[in-house]
Amino acid sequence: MGDSDVLDLRSLDRDVARAVGQVEEWRSGLNDDPGTRSQEDPFDGVRRVSAKSTRDALLAYEPSDSERLLRDSLLRWTAALVQTRIGLADDVAFALEANAPRGRFEGEETKLVSWREAWRRLVAARTVAETRLWLDAAGDAAPSIAALNRTRASRRLEVARRLGAPHPWALLLSATPAAIGRSARRLLDVTEAIAEAQRKESAPDAGGAASVIHDALARGAAEGWPARLSPSWLERTFSGFVRGLPLRIERLPPALGAASFARALRAFGFSARIASAPASLPFVVAREPAFIGAHRDAFLFASLAADPDFQQRMLGVSRRTALDQSRQLARTALFEARLHAARIVLSTADKSDDSAFEEMGTRLFGRPLDLRLRGAWPESRDDEPARFVALLQVPSARTMLIDRFDVDWYRNPRGWAHLRAEGSRPAWEAVDDEALGPWADGLGRAFEEALG
Numbered sequence: 001m002g003d004s005d006v007l008d009l010r011s012l013d014r015d016v017a018r019a020v021g022q023v024e025e026w027r028s029g030l031n032d033d034p035g036t037r038s039q040e041d042p043f044d045g046v047r048r049v050s051a052k053s054t055r056d057a058l059l060a061y062e063p064s065d066s067e068r069l070l071r072d073s074l075l076r077w078t079a080a081l082v083q084t085r086i087g088l089a090d091d092v093a094f095a096l097e098a099n100a101p102r103g104r105f106e107g108e109e110t111k112l113v114s115w116r117e118a119w120r121r122l123v124a125a126r127t128v129a130e131t132r133l134w135l136d137a138a139g140d141a142a143p144s145i146a147a148l149n150r151t152r153a154s155r156r157l158e159v160a161r162r163l164g165a166p167h168p169w170a171l172l173l174s175a176t177p178a179a180i181g182r183s184a185r186r187l188l189d190v191t192e193a194i195a196e197a198q199r200k201e202s203a204p205d206a207g208g209a210a211s212v213i214h215d216a217l218a219r220g221a222a223e224g225w226p227a228r229l230s231p232s233w234l235e236r237t238f239s240g241f242v243r244g245l246p247l248r249i250e251r252l253p254p255a256l257g258a259a260s261f262a263r264a265l266r267a268f269g270f271s272a273r274i275a276s277a278p279a280s281l282p283f284v285v286a287r288e289p290a291f292i293g294a295h296r297d298a299f300l301f302a303s304l305a306a307d308p309d310f311q312q313r314m315l316g317v318s319r320r321t322a323l324d325q326s327r328q329l330a331r332t333a334l335f336e337a338r339l340h341a342a343r344i345v346l347s348t349a350d351k352s353d354d355s356a357f358e359e360m361g362t363r364l365f366g367r368p369l370d371l372r373l374r375g376a377w378p379e380s381r382d383d384e385p386a387r388f389v390a391l392l393q394v395p396s397a398r399t400m401l402i403d404r405f406d407v408d409w410y411r412n413p414r415g416w417a418h419l420r421a422e423g424s425r426p427a428w429e430a431v432d433d434e435a436l437g438p439w440a441d442g443l444g445r446a447f448e449e450a451l452g
Contacts, residue, residue, distance in 0.1 A: 007061060009070050010282065012049065016077050017283035019046040023084060027091070028250075031116065034095035043085055050085035054078050055163065069426060073284035076428070079163055079171040080289035083382075086159050090152040097144050103137035115141040115376075123217065124256055128203075132210035139372035146375030150351065156382075169385045172290040177348060179433035180385050183392065183440045184344035187337065188363055190444030194451055195338060198331045199366050209365045216332045217257030221325035224315025229255045234268045237314055241416045245275040258325065259332045262305035269301030270294045276423025288427040290383060295390035297419065300397055301410075306330040306450065309407045330450040337443065338364055339378055340388050347380035389431055392439035395446040 019042070026042035048054050055078040063071040101112035105121075107130070113121070118141060122134035160168040167177045203211040226233050231249045235242050249271045253260045273294040277286035287294075304310040306329035311322035342360040349356035354374065361369030364378075381387075405415035 013282040015046040016049045019049045030095045038092040050081040077284045102141035105137040128214045131214045139370045142373045142376035175431040181348035183436035184341040187341045187440040212365045216335045218259045218328045218332045219257035221258035221328040224317040247275045262302045266298040266302035270298035273297040273423045276420045278424050285426045290386035292386050292390050295387050299394045334447050343378050343380040395442045
């Protein structure tokens, strides 16, 4: 590839945008049809954006002051896309294995099920006993999934080092992996007592993973929510924000419990942040591959599900019902926050040592997890550190919105204008290691206020 191709930064930006769109479309169909998708190349026509030589040329290029932001943004994106391209075979292998019938489900009718089906049916189970059966089936399928996860993690570490970084996270975030790991443990520590109290309150005679996961669906907080989850419900609820936005809300989960609506609100927040980016900004400047800002807005909107004011105003339930349902959903949010933290801890732990896995199982569920799940679940996703950093930022973001636009900031036109303005700025956010610990403390205090 000639230098002239690389130095046309605007052309490279357009190719990055095209590649990202093609990869997203490829991945959206991979789980459903891995056999067909494995024959496709999502980098067809734009392979240069995923080449190490392109990134090397960008590193060697001396940008003008007006080009520096674009060049630096391209550096982050090309690093991410090199990882993506080299990991395509791992994506296909995972999709094929996740759909293979490896787990034995011993319900009324014994049958073999896939890893993916076990988890889908697990969260839909109507009783703790049924949840436990699906979790056991997932345990059967887990060892082959764990092996693929180890291969993928090893490959990503090797690619990161070839790109000059000590860890894959260091390619996308300014905070160090060690500091992110410390903040994850800090969040677990500061929420340990309240989490234990909530487990005893929700299931005093049960405990364990099946009980906690079943409770996290918040099926008892059902009043006021629509019967079905759809993008139109989100658009009606936030009509003041979505007007004029090219909003794309991905596939929503089925309405299995109130927690499903929290996930839908999270999807809305993420999509709204992406849609707020102005077309006048280069793609790589308007978006960054870690998507911290989008994940923060996603968690911010998800937190509305556990907000009693939101439930009263937008769902029309009584104050008493709103307080009761909000408490149930705050318990779900606490579990999910601690699950994010556990994923981070397990990602940074010694892979040959079972102690971290046993510890995380006990801290999340009150007792150790089935050892067959080790390395398979809970496993960190590629964007897990960005999700976790964004989650830690939510209490301060929410406090700022309430202070400036009142408790119903989600209905205030000035609040919408502020959020859209935030989304129109360059996306890159530097995160200082020293900020992570206080942010973890702040999230812990927010859970204490909601559940203490």
